[in-house]
Amino acid sequence: MNGKLCKNCRFLICCFLSTFLFCTYSNLSFAQENSIDNFSMQNFPQTIENESKFECEVNCCFSIGQNCRAAYHIQKHGKRFQAAPLDWMRDYSLDTCLHLFKTKFSDFFEEIQEIGIYYNYDKQIYEKHIKDTKNNILSIHHFSSENSLSEEHQKFRKMMLNRASKVDRILDKSESIALVYSQDCVEKALPDNQNMIEFLKAFSEIYPDKKIYLIVIETDNIEGIKKKVTFEEDNFKIIKFTFWDCGQDWTGNNTLWDEVMNHIKLVKTF
Numbered sequence: 405m406n407g408k409l410c411k412n413c414r415f416l417i418c419c420f421l422s423t424f425l426f427c428t429y430s431n432l433s434f435a436q437e438n439s440i441d442n443f444s445m446q447n448f449p450q451t452i453e454n455e456s457k458f459e460c461e462v463n464c465c466f467s468i469g470q471n472c473r474a475a476y477h478i479q480k481h482g483k484r485f486q487a488a489p490l491d492w493m494r495d496y497s498l499d500t501c502l503h504l505f506k507t508k509f510s511d512f513f514e515e516i517q518e519i520g521i522y523y524n525y526d527k528q529i530y531e532k533h534i535k536d537t538k539n540n541i542l543s544i545h546h547f548s549s550e551n552s553l554s555e556e557h558q559k560f561r562k563m564m565l566n567r568a569s570k571v572d573r574i575l576d577k578s579e580s581i582a583l584v585y586s587q588d589c590v591e592k593a594l595p596d597n598q599n600m601i602e603f604l605k606a607f608s609e610i611y612p613d614k615k616i617y618l619i620v621i622e623t624d625n626i627e628g629i630k631k632k633v634t635f636e637e638d639n640f641k642i643i644k645f646t647f648w649d650c651g652q653d654w655t656g657n658n659t660l661w662d663e664v665m666n667h668i669k670l671v672k673t674f
Contacts, residue, residue, distance in 0.1 A: 460617045460641075461669045463578035466571065467491055468501050470588040472545075473649075473656050474621070478584060481665040485672075488571045489564045494588075496541040498595055498603045504539065505610050509568035511538055516557060521549050532556070580615040582668050583607070586656075587623050587649070594622055597634050597642070604640050615639040621664065623649035629660050 465483045467474035467490060475491040478484045484491075489509050490501065504512055519533040522544070532547035534557075547556045575581060587594050595603075604618050616639060624646050635642040645664050649656040 459667050459669055460580070460582060460643075461671050462580040462582040462615075462617065463671060463673055464574050465582040465584065465668055465670060468583045468585050469496055469498070470494070470592065471586060471654075473654065473661075474584040474586040476655055477658075477661045477665055481662070481668075483665065483668060483670045485670075486570055486574055487567050489568050492543070492545045494542040494544065496539060498585075498599060500539050500541065502603055502606050502610075504568075505572075505607065508572055509565060512536065512564055512568065513541070513543065513557070513561060514538060516553075518553055575611045575614075578611075578614060579673065580617070581611070582617045582619060584619045584621070586621040590623055590625075594620065600642055601635050601640075604635075604642065608640065613639075616641075617668075618642045619664070619668070620644045621649060621661075622646040623656075629663060 464486070465478055466488050467478055469490065471494050472492045475484065475488075489504070489512055490496075513534070513536045515536065515538045517535045517537050519535055519542070521530050521532050523529075524531050524545070530549040531545060532549050532553065534543045534547045534553075535541070536543070543560075546560050547553070585600075600618060600620065604616060608614065608616055618641070620634075620642065622644055625648050626646060629645060629647040632644050632646070633641060634644050645660075647657060647660040649660070651657050655661075
């Protein structure tokens with residue numbers, strides 16, 4: 405009887421040990437598999453590029469035409485920490501822009517012509533519209549109608565040459581630069597891509613060894629906004645944002661301009 409009981413006990417003990425070892429091994433294998441999967445996810449993450457996302461980190465951001473709109477939105481988004489001579493100017497070309505940066509704005513509005521006096525509804529004042537006849541630039545906000553043209557001209561030149569000197573120092577010290585170019589209207593054509601590439605490379609000769617982004621706003625009657633990198637080489641990149649840039653006033657499509665400007669991150673390193 406005792407012998408039979410011992411045999412039964414040994415059988416039960418063997419069953420228990422077998423079950424215990426099987427469960428332990430199964431749990432260990434499952435844990436190892438999970439551990440390998442977790443390691444793979446942590447060390448080799450899958451990255452999905454969002455084509456609509458673009459961000460450039462720059463030390464400075466300046467408007468280079470065709471109108472006042474770019475300067476307005478740069479300022480609205482807190483990225484205009486230094487006033488520049490080309491802010492709020494109209495109708496000039498990329499070639500003119502390049503000439504002015506090359507010459508440190510030495511002949512900027514040196515030769516002028518009064519076009520007329522117009523009422524500024526935003527400021528509720530009259531302003532003189534003045535043309536730089538040599539460089540073919542129009543100023544519509546800087547000359548007061550209350551003073552003589554010669555007095556305003558002298559004050560304007562002093563202020564703009566001072567701004568140009570500050571902008572030159574900022575560009576020289578910067579490692580990365582954003583230049584924003586806005587199409588004036590549908591009827592006024594943008595420079596072609598080759599012209600923009602040539603401008604970008606020539607600008608980099610004035611300020612070498614910088615990463616330069618040329619951000620172009622094209623207006624077209626489309627739904628939403630379209631982004632396209634039209635040129636990328638070495639430290640240069642041209643990014644074109646296309647959307648219907650019309651609104652209730654001269655500031656254009658504020659919602660989509662907000663989206664564009666949120667792609668630019670200003671980091672001051674000097």
